[in-house]
Amino acid sequence: MTELRLETRALSRRFGALVALQDVDFKLNAGARHALIGPNGAGKTTFINLLAGALPPSRGCVLLKGDDITDKKQAERVKLGIARTFQINRLFRGLSVLENVCMSVAERVGAASNMFYPVGRRSDVIEESMHLLDMLKLSIDAAHRISEIPYGRQRLVEIAIAIGLKPDVLLMDEPAAGVPSGESHIILEAIESLPEQIAVLIIEHDMDLVFRFAKRVTVMVGGALFAEGTPREIEDNAQVRAVYLGQAGRG
Amino acid sequence: MSSEAVPAGGPTRVGHAEHPAARVLIRRHYLRWWESLPWLVALAFYFAFPDYLGFGTSLMITILFALSLDLALGYAGIITLGHAAFFGAGAYTVGLLAFHNVWTEPITSLMLAALAAAAIGLASGLVLLRTQGLTLLMLTLCTMALLQEAANMGHDYTGGFDGLPSLDIAPVFGVFEFNPLYPDTQYLYTLAILFACFVSIRTLAYSPFGQSLTGIRENLLRMHAIGAPVRRRLVVCYTISAAFAGIAGGLWAQTNAYVNLSALDLDRAATVLIILILGGYGRLYGAFVGAAAYMGLEHFLARLYPTAWQLGLGVLLVIVALYARNGILGLSKLVWRRYRARRAPS
Numbered sequence: 001m002t003e004l005r006l007e008t009r010a011l012s013r014r015f016g017a018l019v020a021l022q023d024v025d026f027k028l029n030a031g032a033r034h035a036l037i038g039p040n041g042a043g044k045t046t047f048i049n050l051l052a053g054a055l056p057p058s059r060g061c062v063l064l065k066g067d068d069i070t071d072k073k074q075a076e077r078v079k080l081g082i083a084r085t086f087q088i089n090r091l092f093r094g095l096s097v098l099e100n101v102c103m104s105v106a107e108r109v110g111a112a113s114n115m116f117y118p119v120g121r122r123s124d125v126i127e128e129s130m131h132l133l134d135m136l137k138l139s140i141d142a143a144h145r146i147s148e149i150p151y152g153r154q155r156l157v158e159i160a161i162a163i164g165l166k167p168d169v170l171l172m173d174e175p176a177a178g179v180p181s182g183e184s185h186i187i188l189e190a191i192e193s194l195p196e197q198i199a200v201l202i203i204e205h206d207m208d209l210v211f212r213f214a215k216r217v218t219v220m221v222g223g224a225l226f227a228e229g230t231p232r233e234i235e236d237n238a239q240v241r242a243v244y245l246g247q248a249g250r251g
Numbered sequence: 252m253s254s255e256a257v258p259a260g261g262p263t264r265v266g267h268a269e270h271p272a273a274r275v276l277i278r279r280h281y282l283r284w285w286e287s288l289p290w291l292v293a294l295a296f297y298f299a300f301p302d303y304l305g306f307g308t309s310l311m312i313t314i315l316f317a318l319s320l321d322l323a324l325g326y327a328g329i330i331t332l333g334h335a336a337f338f339g340a341g342a343y344t345v346g347l348l349a350f351h352n353v354w355t356e357p358i359t360s361l362m363l364a365a366l367a368a369a370a371i372g373l374a375s376g377l378v379l380l381r382t383q384g385l386t387l388l389m390l391t392l393c394t395m396a397l398l399q400e401a402a403n404m405g406h407d408y409t410g411g412f413d414g415l416p417s418l419d420i421a422p423v424f425g426v427f428e429f430n431p432l433y434p435d436t437q438y439l440y441t442l443a444i445l446f447a448c449f450v451s452i453r454t455l456a457y458s459p460f461g462q463s464l465t466g467i468r469e470n471l472l473r474m475h476a477i478g479a480p481v482r483r484r485l486v487v488c489y490t491i492s493a494a495f496a497g498i499a500g501g502l503w504a505q506t507n508a509y510v511n512l513s514a515l516d517l518d519r520a521a522t523v524l525i526i527l528i529l530g531g532y533g534r535l536y537g538a539f540v541g542a543a544a545y546m547g548l549e550h551f552l553a554r555l556y557p558t559a560w561q562l563g564l565g566v567l568l569v570i571v572a573l574y575a576r577n578g579i580l581g582l583s584k585l586v587w588r589r590y591r592a593r594r595a596p597s
Contacts, residue, residue, distance in 0.1 A: 098273065
């Protein structure tokens with residue numbers, strides 16, 4: 001279980017004069033349930049973008065299972081097992097929930113570049129996608145268009161699309177963002193139902209969710225790692241309270 | 252957690268394929284009864300209006316051209332204002348081969364037209380499709396302008412501004428001759444080619460590849476994030492679209508027996524775009540409806556008001572842009588749904 005999945009060494013990213021991320025050394029093990037917290041502008045989303053390959057780093061490297069993948073593009077990293085969800089929904093709004101999930105499953109099994117048979121012929125893709133929707137209790141909405149279902153359910157589709165890629169590493173950027181607090185438990189249940197061996201890194205502002213989900217927590221401040229530990233250690237850390245948790249309490 | 256007690260779930264459960272969403276997806280490519288209508292109408296037209304076969308032929312060529320654009324614009328969301336580049340490439344391929352007596356057999360000529368257009372589509376697509384939006388629009392326009400200027404300046408081969416007149420096209424299958432006065436052969440030949448092309452385009456549109464093009468149009472970032480080779484898909488789509496536009500251009504050259512610079516004109520590229528928007532893009536049959544509506548109106552308005560017929564088309568376009576964003580087909584679908592919704596409760 002402690003097998004190393006994802007690692008960064010001195011990972012840095014500048015945007016012009018702004019240093020968004022500075023010398024981040026980070027490790028994520030198989031089966032990890034790791035939360036990344038920090039104030040706005042701490043560089044959390046930049047970090048996810050660098051891990052997913054959506055942005056190239058200015059310096060430093062990213063390793064997946066010991067192999068340097070810094071030069072790999074996002075699509076190649078997906079094939080190697082890194083999937084992500086977005087802070088703001090990025091879904092195929094005009095398509096049905098099932099079609100959304102089929103899109104990622106078809107891509108994973110290599111069906112998506114075929115132009116000679118109809119989509120409906122790949123019953124394996126449809127079957128697997130429906131199974132996934134069952135797992136996330138989304139199957140009642142399977143026939144609905146994304147634009148027809150509530151935002152909280154749309155967030156689940158984000159997660160379903162990512163799981164459809166069968167990743168080894170799942171990066172989740174604020175999965176509960178925008179979800180009414182009364183519904184955030186469905187997101188948490190979805191995360192808890194993820195296959196155990198997946199390494200999950202999650203950015204989250206909802207401290208309730210963080211402390212229920214995470215086994216380890218990393219605090220990021222000003223583009224650098226500030227503290228790391230178990231949820232209890234982080235909660236009790238006076239410095240962390242000062243820079244982050246306290247602010248959240250006041251804000 | 253507590254839902255584990257609910258009756259047998261999991262992979263052994265039958266009925267995933269019976270779920271409404273799965274059924275829709277599995278049956279989406281099934282032929283509907285109304286899909287035979289365009290072809291029945293086309294055959295009926297042949298017998299009912301022998302005097303209008305020339306009009307019918309150019310209508311079908313426009314439909315094919317609009318279908319090719321639908322693949323790029325409607326499905327993959329590639330914004331282009333230069334699709335006549337490929338129409339012209341196909342037309343000039345057929346024209347040059349026939350005019351210089353190199354090759355006049357019509358069907359193989361069309362294949363060569365498709366190849367030439369596809370080659371230009373591939374070469375320009377590799378460069379253009381790195382861009383998006385207005386930049387892409389301008390670059391497609393430039394590609395077309397460059398080709399038109401090349402055709403203009405290559406006077407010795409292309410006839411320049413005068414074009415290539417009186418092309419001698421061999422009979423279809425060595426039997427059916429193209430007669431400019433009685434365009435029966437042209438009409439049926441064009442109908443057959445349109446049908447074959449449509450079957451291919453329809454298959455492509457309903458395939459996983461077509462679905463992933465829709466994905467690229469709907470959400471580019473998400474397609475990157477699920478590991479889709481987006482650029483490659485777009486280039487492949489653009490190349491295929493160019494090939495079909497080339498076939499349309501080749502047909503145009505063959506059935507008219509001439510080629511001139513109008514094949515590569517902005518006017519042609521803009522008209523086909525208007526036709527597709529008018530009919531409804533990204534839905535295959537928009538090309539049919541749009542071309543029939545546009546060319547039909549053009550035909551009748553030009554007779555009624557020879558001086559001001561474009562005014563009528565302009566008004567129609569304003570109406571479509573304001574009230575029917577998804578074109579005539581989108582509007583009909585909306586009306587049909589309302590009608591059914593009203594009938595359902597009673």
